[in-house]
Amino acid sequence: xxxxxxxxxxxxxxxxxxxxxxxxxxxxxxxxxxxxxxxxxxxxxxxxxxxxxxxxxxxxxxxxxxxxxxxxxxxxxxxxxxxxxxxxxxxxxxxxxxxxxxxxxxxxxxxxxx
Amino acid sequence: xxxxxxxxxxxxxxxxxxxxxxxxxxxxxxxxxxxxxxxxxxxxxxxxxxxxxxxxxxxxxxxxxxxxxxxxxxxxxxxxxxxxxxxxxxxxxxxxxxxxxxxxxxxxxxxxx
Numbered sequence: 001x002x003x004x005x006x007x008x009x010x011x012x013x014x015x016x017x018x019x020x021x022x023x024x025x026x027x028x029x030x031x032x033x034x035x036x037x038x039x040x041x042x043x044x045x046x047x048x049x050x051x052x053x054x055x056x057x058x059x060x061x062x063x064x065x066x067x068x069x070x071x072x073x074x075x076x077x078x079x080x081x082x083x084x085x086x087x088x089x090x091x092x093x094x095x096x097x098x099x100x101x102x103x104x105x106x107x108x109x110x111x112x113x114x
Numbered sequence: 115x116x117x118x119x120x121x122x123x124x125x126x127x128x129x130x131x132x133x134x135x136x137x138x139x140x141x142x143x144x145x146x147x148x149x150x151x152x153x154x155x156x157x158x159x160x161x162x163x164x165x166x167x168x169x170x171x172x173x174x175x176x177x178x179x180x181x182x183x184x185x186x187x188x189x190x191x192x193x194x195x196x197x198x199x200x201x202x203x204x205x206x207x208x209x210x211x212x213x214x215x216x217x218x219x220x221x222x223x224x225x226x227x
Contacts, residue, residue, distance in 0.1 A: 033215070043159070043205060043217040056214050091159055100147030100166055100209050105159035 002026045004106035006092050012112045013082055021077045021109045023092030032075045033093040033103060034067065036060065043091065049075065050098065082113045116141045118208050120218035127196045128226050134181070135191040135221045137206030146210040148189040150180065153203040153220070162204075165189055196225045 005024045013019050025032050034046040047057040049067055066078045075094075079086055089110050093103040117140040127133035139148065150162040165173045165180045173180040181190040193200055201224050209215040 035215075042219045043207075045214050045216065048214070058214070089157060093159075099211055100145065100164075102147075102149065102161055102164050103209070103215060104161060105151070107158040110157070 002028075004092055004094055004104055006090075006106035006109050008109060009107065010110045010112070012114065015084055015113055016081050019079050019082055019111060021079075021090050021092075021111070023075045023077070023106055024073050025075055025092065025094030026096075026104060027073070029094035029096050029104075031055075031095045031098055031101075031103075032067075032069070033095075034077045035091040035093065035105075037089045037091065037108075038085075039088070046077075055098075079111075082111075084113050087111055087113045116143075116146075116208055116210055116214070116216045118206055118216050118218040120206055120221050122221045123219070124222045124224070126224050126226060127193075129198060130195055132192060132194045133196055133223065135193070135204050135206075135223065137189045137191065137218060139187050139189060139206075139208050141208065141210050143210035146208055148180070148182070149207040149209070149215070150178070150189075150191045151205045151207060151217075152200075153205060155202070159205075163191065193223075198225050198227060201225045 007022045032049045037043045047061045048055045089108045091108045092106040095101040095103045119138045146167045148165045152160045163175045163178045177194045179192045203220045205220045206218040
């Protein structure tokens with residue numbers, strides 16, 4: 001069964017460094033998303049992406065964050081200058097359609113900022 | 115604005131019994147979808163079940179069923195015949211006509227042998 005994959009599974013970085021989290025969505029899906037889950041808290045929406053453009057973003061997704069689909073398969077989240085409070089699990093998700101279509105989540109990347 | 119509320123931070127159930135996890139929501143959008151995800155201790159988010167706002171019947175997927183009461187704006191998850199492997203965090207989520215999916219705070223379910 002097709003699934004969303006994410007790499008790396010765990011990333012440790014120093015405060016102020018740039019990180020890129022990578023995702024490969026399900027191949028026939030057209031809508032892509034990033035979510036964040038700080039340890040012990042609920043999942044929070046960051047951004048949605050369609051047709052090489054951001055379609056929605058939350059107040060968390062500030063200028064430090066950017067997303068990109070550099071080729072036909074990868075979908076990346078870049079954090080330009082990491083802060084301690086960026087430590088969280090980051091989930092990528094994809095869906096075939098927009099609106100109320102089911103989003104399928106990747107296994108997550110645990111980001112630890114020291 | 116959309117809002118999802120899960121009022122049970124933790125629930126216990128005896129193995130083989132049924133359990134209901136509560137979820138209420140608020141939205142002004144007439145078209146929305148309601149989702150339940152399971153998050154085991156390993157951390158991944160596993161899609162369980164979906165209910166559309168215009169669906170006439172309650173969704174069912176194996177041992178999972180969704181008790182959808184539109185007038186009360188509730189979408190409770192019922193797990194029948196609980197198994198030890200059901201122990202996990204369970205998140206209710208809603209997505210309306212925009213692409214922004216909102217999650218509840220989650221309920222930690224513990225299945226006792």
